[in-house]
Amino acid sequence: xxxxxxLSRRRALTxxxxxxxxxxxxxxxxxxxxxxxxxxxxxxxxxxxxxxxxLYAAYDKLFADYWTKKTGVTPVLHYSHGGSGAQARAVIEGxxxxxxxxxxxxxxxxxxxxxxxxxxxQSRLPLNSTPYxxxxxxxxRAGNPKGIKDWDDLVKPGVQVITPNPKTSGGARWNVLAxxxxxxxxxxxxxxxxKTFLKAFFANVPVLDAxxxxxxxxxxxxxxxxxxxxxxxDAHLSIKEAGPGKFEIVAPSLSILAEPPVSIVDKNVAxxxxxxIATEYLKYLYSPEAQDVIGANFYRPRNKxxxxxxxxxxxxxxxxTVEKNFGGWSKAQPEFFGDGGIFDQVYSKGx
Amino acid sequence: xxxxxxxxxxxxxxxxxxxxxxxxxxxxxxxxxMLFMALFLLLPLIVVFSExxxxxxxxxxxxxxxxxxxSAIWMTVAIAAVAVPANVLFGIIASWCIARFxxxxxxxxxxxxxxxxxxSPVVAGLLQVLLFGTTGLFGPWLSDHNIQIIFALPGMILxxxxxxxxxxxxxxxPLAQEQGNDEEEAAVTLGASGLQIFWRVSLPKLRxxxxxxxxxxxxxxxxxxxxxxxxxxxxxxxxxxxxLAVESLYDSYEIQxxxxxxxxxxxxxxxxxxxKAALEWAHRDExxxxxxxxxxx
Numbered sequence: 001x002x003x004x005x006x007l008s009r010r011r012a013l014t015x016x017x018x019x020x021x022x023x024x025x026x027x028x029x030x031x032x033x034x035x036x037x038x039x040x041x042x043x044x045x046x047x048x049x050x051x052x053x054x055l056y057a058a059y060d061k062l063f064a065d066y067w068t069k070k071t072g073v074t075p076v077l078h079y080s081h082g083g084s085g086a087q088a089r090a091v092i093e094g095x096x097x098x099x100x101x102x103x104x105x106x107x108x109x110x111x112x113x114x115x116x117x118x119x120x121x122q123s124r125l126p127l128n129s130t131p132y133x134x135x136x137x138x139x140x141r142a143g144n145p146k147g148i149k150d151w152d153d154l155v156k157p158g159v160q161v162i163t164p165n166p167k168t169s170g171g172a173r174w175n176v177l178a179x180x181x182x183x184x185x186x187x188x189x190x191x192x193x194x195k196t197f198l199k200a201f202f203a204n205v206p207v208l209d210a211x212x213x214x215x216x217x218x219x220x221x222x223x224x225x226x227x228x229x230x231x232x233x234d235a236h237l238s239i240k241e242a243g244p245g246k247f248e249i250v251a252p253s254l255s256i257l258a259e260p261p262v263s264i265v266d267k268n269v270a271x272x273x274x275x276x277i278a279t280e281y282l283k284y285l286y287s288p289e290a291q292d293v294i295g296a297n298f299y300r301p302r303n304k305x306x307x308x309x310x311x312x313x314x315x316x317x318x319x320x321t322v323e324k325n326f327g328g329w330s331k332a333q334p335e336f337f338g339d340g341g342i343f344d345q346v347y348s349k350g351x
Numbered sequence: 352x353x354x355x356x357x358x359x360x361x362x363x364x365x366x367x368x369x370x371x372x373x374x375x376x377x378x379x380x381x382x383x384x385m386l387f388m389a390l391f392l393l394l395p396l397i398v399v400f401s402e403x404x405x406x407x408x409x410x411x412x413x414x415x416x417x418x419x420x421x422s423a424i425w426m427t428v429a430i431a432a433v434a435v436p437a438n439v440l441f442g443i444i445a446s447w448c449i450a451r452f453x454x455x456x457x458x459x460x461x462x463x464x465x466x467x468x469x470x471s472p473v474v475a476g477l478l479q480v481l482l483f484g485t486t487g488l489f490g491p492w493l494s495d496h497n498i499q500i501i502f503a504l505p506g507m508i509l510x511x512x513x514x515x516x517x518x519x520x521x522x523x524x525p526l527a528q529e530q531g532n533d534e535e536e537a538a539v540t541l542g543a544s545g546l547q548i549f550w551r552v553s554l555p556k557l558r559x560x561x562x563x564x565x566x567x568x569x570x571x572x573x574x575x576x577x578x579x580x581x582x583x584x585x586x587x588x589x590x591x592x593x594x595l596a597v598e599s600l601y602d603s604y605e606i607q608x609x610x611x612x613x614x615x616x617x618x619x620x621x622x623x624x625x626x627k628a629a630l631e632w633a634h635r636d637e638x639x640x641x642x643x644x645x646x647x648x
Contacts, residue, residue: 045586053603080586081602093484094494095502095584114485213602241604271497 042277043076047097049084049107049170049260050213051234055297056101062293063284067277075277083211084170091116091265098269098278101262103170103212104322105129106329108263121263130259131285132299135319136171136178138250139219139228139235146226150252151182154227155200162225163205164215166337170260171212173337175229178256180336181320185254199346220247231258236298236313251315256322399617402610414611419588423596423612429504430579430592431572434512438568439561442519447553450527451535461524467516475513476581479506502584507592510578515568522564523557530556559634566630570623574616 048056060077068074080087080095084103088110091097100117102108105128111117122129140148146159154161166172179201180194187193209215212230219228220238227250228235235249262282269275284290291303295310307314326332336342404411414420445464449457467475481487483500493500500506534556538548554561576594583590587599593616600609 045589047584050602057603078586078589080584081599082585090502090584093480093486093501094490094499096499217601237604 041073041076042274043078043272044098044274044277044281045078045080045096046099046101046281047087047091047095048079048081048101049087049103050081050211051171051216051231051237052101052260053079053081054237055233055294055299058293058297059285059290062289063281066284066289067280077281083168085168086211096268096272097265098272098274099262099264099281101260103258103260104173104329105259105261106333107170108261109330111265116265116267117263118266122261125262125282126286127302128259129261129263129282130302131262131282131290132260132294132301134232134258134260134299135255135317136174136229136252136258137232137235137255137315137317138252139216139230139238139247140226140250142246142248144248144250148227148250151179151201151254152186154179154204154229155197157204159204159227160206160225161201161204161227161229162207162209162215162219163229164212165208165210166343168210169212169215171231171234172208172215173333174231174256174258176336176343177322177326177332178252178254178320179229180342181256181325182252182254195342195346198342202347232300232314233298251317253318255317255319257319259322396617399610399613402607403614405610406607410607411611411614414605414608415615417608419591419599420596420608420612422588423591423593424615426504426507426590427573427593430508430511431569433508434515434572435565435569437512438515438519439565441516442523442564443554443557443561445520446523446527446557447549449524450530451532464517464520464524467514472510472514472575472577473581476510476578478513479510479578479582501582503590506582507579507590510582511572511575514575514578515572518568518571519561519564522560522567526557526560527553559630563627563630566623566626570619573619 046056046060056079060079064075064077080097082090084107087095088100088102088107091100091111092114100108100111105122108117108121112119112121118124125131138148138154140146146153148154148159153159163175164172166176176198179198183194183197184191186197206224207218209218212234216228216230216234216238219225220242228238232249235247239247239249262285264275264278264282269278285294286302288303288305291301291306292309295301295306295313298313300314301307301310320326322329322332326335334341403414445460448454449461479501482489483493483506484490485494489500500509534552535548538552543551573592574594575592576598579592580595580598583592583595585591585595585599587596591599593612597609597613597616600606600612
């Protein structure tokens with residue numbers, strides 16, 4: 001039997017000698033394949049944040065059709081998603097994004113600081129370069145067994161709250177600011193009272209995932225927690241995926257207007273020769289057709305007609321904004337999430 | 352060895368006493384071990400395949416035929432096709448040097464080869480970013496010359512090569528040391544040239560260890576996640592490998608497609624396991640010697 005596994009010396013050598021060039025050929029062909037693809041059609045890389053996968057899968061189809069009709073060339077649209085901060089970091093380190101569609105302007109500002117994006121990026125497109133908005137809502141298990149109606153129900157003992165880590169997740173930062181806005185209102189503007197509220201809030205959090213989407217999966221797939229605090233669109237998506245009768249959305253009395261902005265990456269599009277298609281890719285997000293896709297994917301459209309069409313899925317919530325209530329991200333980011341900031345003060349491992 | 356075996360067997364046959372007092376303990380231990388294996392190894396494997404096939408074979412196949420998944424398969428194969436031969440080449444050279452020559456820094460080299468085992472793959476990926484990222488050591492020069500290393504295939508190959516560095520070398524070094532230089536010395540006295548000795552004496556002596564190393568190296572290269580995830584940029588259908596595609600699909604709520612892709616990796620693992628068992632069985636003598644040597648060091 002041993003002979004069955006014994007190669008002759010010559011064959012073993014031929015095998016070894018043959019493997020090396022074959023492998024080299026494979027590697028080169030791989031590189032060649034990617035290069036050939038790039039030469040034929042304009043290629044665009046959209047670097048986005050966690051819960052936008054479904055939206056951009058649908059929008060890319062729409063835009064590809066539009067661009068093909070307009071120019072006769074079918075573009076190749078690539079898409080990458082991850083935690084907003086991590087994605088911004090990757091672009092800074094050389095990920096060749098043509099456009100970025102991130103969770104908050106602070107992350108795009110971080111890229112702009114390196115010179116990859118023009119400083120005035122946010123004024124280049126309508127509505128602060130925010131073609132869609134969203135907000136923060138609660139997702140609870142069917143029948144709402146813990147009777148959760150508003151933020152103050154989340155700080156009650158025995159309620160497990162799922163929210164991601166605001167140090168790494170853009171979505172989580174919106175959650176914290178929304179909770180803070182409610183806490184301030186509850187305490188008539190008393191900062192210490194709001195801190196106590198936030199401390200009780202995080203004491204109820206059993207696990208801090210790195211990204212918003214990770215938290216959603218923790219809640220929906222792994223069955224941990226009584227309430228998920230997260231993106232409105234992700235909450236809708238979870239219900240759609242799980243089928244009816246598993247989860248319910250609870251709209252709190254007060255939340256925050258989340259404005260995920262978009263921008264082209266100036267230096268990269270200049271290098272790739274994709275300025276025209278990248279600009280059009282973002283502008284087309286404001287078109288009625290795209291706004292409809294946005295509504296269908298549970299983001300709040302800016303377009304009046306689309307907003308009216310999907311009004312039933314977006315409850316009327318009193319929304320604070322980062323600009324008015326928190327003095328913008330450049331102020332809120334260090335104040336809340338910098339080292340020693342409010343998050344560090346209320347979230348200690350001991351509690 | 353063949354001489355000793357009957358003596359041991361006679362001893363075992365004549366002394367069955369120890370087995371009797373603890374039949375319960377023995378049974379309990381075996382049950383616990385089996386349950387543990389079933390729970391931690393077998394069950395996940397079954398879950399992967401049952402989830403992958405949950406929507407039927409047609410859906411399973413169409414999930415695998417998705418251009419994004421096909422591209423991931425292609426990326427995975429392309430990376431392994433460069434990383435594995437590179438490590439084979441290095442492994443042979445390193446084992447040759449270390450087993451045949453005594454030089455300063457020899458021990459250091461052996462330790463250095465083990466480095467990737469003790470570094471977290473994510474750190475290995477971040478090292479690439481620190482070296483080749485735009486703000487990294489070589490970043491400005493690379494971007495001036497329009498060379499893309501990280502967030503592209505070259506960086507992913509480098510990261511994988513780094514992580515799988517020790518597999519071939521660690522198999523070959525002890526084997527080469529164990530086998531000694533007798534045949535090579537004989538070849539020299541018969542007038543063989545250096546190259547002839549290498550191709551006709553040294554390499555054939557190592558071939559089973561080499562195959563074993565290649566097998567493990569390839570399995571790790573194709574399954575690598577941490578290091579590659581840092582340097583890939585995670586563009587589905589472009590720079591996602593199989594293991595990254597599993598994550599991408601799972602995150603996009605394409606649970607069945609994610610498990611279908613994961614089943615490919617599971618099958619790779621099973622094939623590796625079978626080949627490994629076959630190799631071990633066919634060459635148990637050599638491999639035993641290898642393991643004894645390893646245990647001794």
